[in-house]
Amino acid sequence: MGALPRIQDFDDPAYDPFVSDDASFGAHDDPYPQLARWREQGPVHAFDYRTALGLHPDVTMADLPAYLVLGYDAVEKVFLDPQTYSNAVYARNLGISFGRSVSTMDAPDHPRYRKIFQKAFLPNRVSAWGETLVDPGVASLMQKFSGRGRADLVQEFTHHYPFQIIYRQLNLPPADVGIFHKLAIAQTVVSYDVAHGTEASHKLGVYFKVLLQERRAHPGDDLVSLLAHAEVDGESLPEEILVSFLRQLVNAGGDTTYRGTSILLTGLLTHPDQLEAVRKDRTLIPQAIEEALRWDGPVLIATRTPAVDTELCGVKLPAGACLSVASGSANRDPSRFEDPDRFDIFRRKQRHFAFASGPHVCIGQHLARVEMTRALNAILDQLPNLRLDPDMPPPRIQGTMMRVPKHIHVRFDGALP
Template sequence: MATAVKSELPPLEDLDDPDFDVFAVERTMRGDYDDPYPVFEEYRKQGAVHKLELNEVFAKHHDVEMHGLNHYTVFGYDACNRVLMDGETFTNYEVFKHSLGKSFGRTVTVMDGEEHQRFRKVLQKAFLPNVVARWGDSLVQPVVDRLMSRFIEKGEADLADDYTHHFPFQIIYSMLLLDPDESARFHKLAVAQLLSQGGYPQGPEATEKLGVFFRAMLEQRRQNPGDDLVSHLATVEVDGQYLDDDVLIAFLRQLVNAGGDTTYRATGVLLAKLLEDPNLYARVCADRSLVPLAIEEALRWDGPVTLTYRYCKRDTEIDGKVIPAGAVVGVCMGSANRDPTKFEDPNRFDIFRKRTVRHLAFAGGPHICIGQHLARVEMTRALEGVLDNLRNVRLDPAKPWPKIISHFMRSPDHIFVRFDV
């Protein structure tokens, strides 16, 4: 486990309005659309490329940072994969500077070309499979155990609100050696960063306050390094120089958000689908070799993010239709992962399906998700925590069953269960 750093850090400042309900606003922004997949499929059947902003098909509120740009959206596996893999034609900076660049700063997601490769190569080393596998025992399991201890004697729980919603965020805090007493504030500010998309001033406020805190943390770890992630990033040298502070701060801002947000959503989908089918749950419980299959199928069937974006640098023809230079291209990964030309009976949740095609839940190409290996470790430990500790767990018949909602950031808000004590 990482060694604690003894010197004090300044406290993380709360929002100026501490009563502002970040989570309620975020919940409203992502909407309550039940099932966007029939809409995705209808567009795919009409053609791979459509001139539209997909968010505006579903959302009640505009993304103020992306609204009004020249939007196209691609559907189906082949078109989405082509855009993701072609980092020369379809780039990131010109599109994400409007959104993630404002929320996080100069993060690798907003970079292109040699600059992106240079910084990604260093950051990616911290999240290689052999590295994150060691975190399973040292970082992930203690968080799983701590959260479960709060409800394991009650015989009932909401596995979303009591468990999945918190565990990946708390793992990130442990990774950064943050004060557990401040975890609720970090969670709030991590989520608040994205409120810039809705025009809320709490978005840039959270970005600024996290930046001040992380700058102090980097300075502290350089002066008194341990064996934790931040100490490594603060002291690693590339071509004889430290990594730029603004890049590291942006990375840490994005880590505390994306490192928790997407994983909790994916884990919620995984648990909901297994618990809806008691026979399948029992098979996975009896045969743990099925856990990785269940995780990959959950990621394919309803991944936590259905849409990402790229910027089209030059006129490019896909499926007989030209996407013009300067267009913002929405990549509907939700459509790709349920493309019937690639996945047999794609709307069926089937952990035993043949895996001849890689799903795109973590995107693909030069910007494929850096944290995908950590996400799989976290999902594994979270599921095994339920399998190992909640005897005779079943969905609570007296309460609503899990409902996966939103057209973009998908997850169930509640997973009410009962179990034997």
């Protein structure tokens, strides 16, 4: 492959976007009781979810009337009716950060371009990534602490490993990885810090355009090369849409997987009987993953806007309003899930909305499940007698918009012979 120019850091290299998680997504310990109270009062409310829970308003949506959608039936109706409930509202925030992303599109553009992207995420390719990308990423991180007998699984493992996989997917030069991650995460601050969000977006855009040119000239088996040459019915992806997808990849693929894996480990470690069941019978891993995603999925709120004046569950919604669609409320709706606040990997299977639903269902959901499966298997294999560290605070899942524990302190019996 040819040489790439170095990726450019922020004009102020001291700027640290990694401290902005609470500002972007909130630090609420448990929003579910309040969501339940609102859900009991009705499925649609005319107020802004963020400000109602004490988070700063999204400056990109400040001029729009705000509504909150709660409960399984109402959330499902919104997700499954893209003609009425449009994704175009994301152009106001995701569009600033990522550009012309498929997340901001409706039909006919959305299905047209999504079909081409899906060629890079075919099941056989995702399965192969499990061995070629996921396993090496997991191993490189775990070897740093697997012989120590104690670790912080978030700070030393889950916070890093999905991003390690993305670096391998993109085949980035190792020297670029640190600044790349910094810029990618900074795109999420646009809801309250447009200047740094747009600076990050611009610098990643410049970098990705050069990267695409280089991979078109010298293709490999990396994701950039696959997308640069993907076609459906003779149509390939325009550079603008490719760059927006690559900008979004770290946050859509890495950030949510880090959160989901951390929540899965929290659920199992705080329920040792279920952890032991999974340790003894690995066929339980898929249902453990689905329960973790349902119980406290990484993305609590999605956003939609009515394309026309409409009515939802008896409440009139004006065209162009900002709808906060509470997937987390749907996933804990007692009309669909018995004792919904309980983490229970043995509960009856029922579809959840952790990856949304309908035509905008997460394109990377299968890869996320592969990553979570292989991470959990490796942890169970290499950290014998894994348990919470009794001398450290237990994990606390936090977040108002997106959820994650900041620490999972564990002990184990040391390295295997």
